[in-house]
Amino acid sequence: MAAKREHEIDGATLGVITERMSERLIPQIRKQSIFMFQLEKLKSTETNGEPATRTCDHASQPSSHPDTSLVIPPVLRMAIDSRDLDLKSASKTKLRSLLIQTLFNHLSKTTMLPTRFQYVELLSTLNLDYPFLRESIGSGYLAWDLRDIANVDVDQQILNKVAVMAPRIIRVSRSPLKNKLMCMIDDCAEDKLKTGLLTEAAILLLPALFKEKPELLFEVEGQAQTSTDMSTPKMMLKGCREGHPMKYDHIMLSMDDQVITEESVDISMALGLLLCIYFVFRIQYPKGLKKTLTFLECVVLKLKDAGKLPVTVKRVYNSIYD
Structure with missing residues (x-):
């Protein structure tokens, strides 16, 4: 005030x-x-x-607000209407560059430094107006944007890499959560479903492997929450039966008490979107999860050279593959 x-x-x-x-x-x-x-x-x-x-003094004056409507150039609108695959190409194309430039021009009408909320709101509106642009993973715009930046299929990369490492991660884990997760996996008779459960368990156990804080990666509804001064996106596992993190009803991603998406169908997809949030919004890794996120960035997504991993992260990496 x-x-x-x-x-x-x-x-x-x-x-x-x-x-x-x-x-x-x-x-x-x-x-x-x-x-x-x-x-x-x-x-x-x-x-x-x-x-x-x-007030009456301002009522008769012309509005000082800039025009904030999203203007799609005719050539781009024609490409969207015809569902041109160049708009969703994994490589850079003229149409994708034009779309990104259009979004930039729109945001720059009001600010040259858009907040993450303005960014999310714009891309969310774009996906609602033009569903063709939506990705097959989660909220669409986050994975779409990261793929344009780094040319990485986040969801597929996590499924492929973590699924292979999962048995080894679980084997070397000393987390108190391990036995609880393994009981559910051992009770599963279907091989394909069991592979998915192993992947989810490995993701949940990963922070403990680096002696970091799992609560900075995920929270189970009904359990005590961790407050932090930093903007830390995390998975919110909702409707967990018996408080079991893998018996969730649905998953939300939130940050600063704001829900970003509720569309993740499983923990591996939620992790992919979580990493997208960190990269797209350039959020600093929290101290209690930095090694875990660095491991995922370098080893799983291969966005950086794994040979330059910090010594402590490399030590854990070697223990997984020993």
Whole structure:
């Protein structure tokens, strides 16, 4: 409130605040992100026919808001309508570059430094308006964006690599969670389903292998939650029967108490989307999960040279393959 009084901010001024202005009002990044998210929601409400009260002095003045509608160039719209596969190509194409440039131009109307909420909102809207652009994994836009950046099929890479390593990860794990997970796996008679359960168990046991905090990777609904000062995305395992992390009903990904997606069908898919969130939004790895995420980045996704792994991570890597 003090900042509002100091800068003489009224209802009309609030409507034209940019992200750059918010940096002066709110120094802390986390609170600034929340403020900008709520402000965007407020602006959206006004656009949908519920305008906030304005003074008579400003009512007759032309709007100072920039045009925020997403303008799709005709050539791009034709490609989308014809479901041109170049838009979803794993390699760079003229159409993909044009689409990315279009999204950049749209965001730059209001800010050159879009928040993750603006970014998610734009790509989510794009996928709703043009379902063809949606990926087959999770929320679509996260995996789509990372594939464009690093040319990595995240979901497939995790399924292939972690499935191979899973028995070894479980074998060397000393996590107290191990016996609980193995009881469920041992009770499974179907081989294909058992392979999937082994992969999920390996993912859940991975942080303990590096003596890190599993609660920074996932949380089981109903169990005590861990608070952190950092923006830390994590898997939320919902509806877990008997508190068992692999007996979930569905999985959410959240960050800063904001739900990002609820569309992960299993833990391996959720992990893929979680890594996408870290990479796309350039989020710093939390100290209590840094080795685990570095291992996944270098060894599983091969985004960096595994030969340059930190000594502590390399030691665990060697123990898996011994």
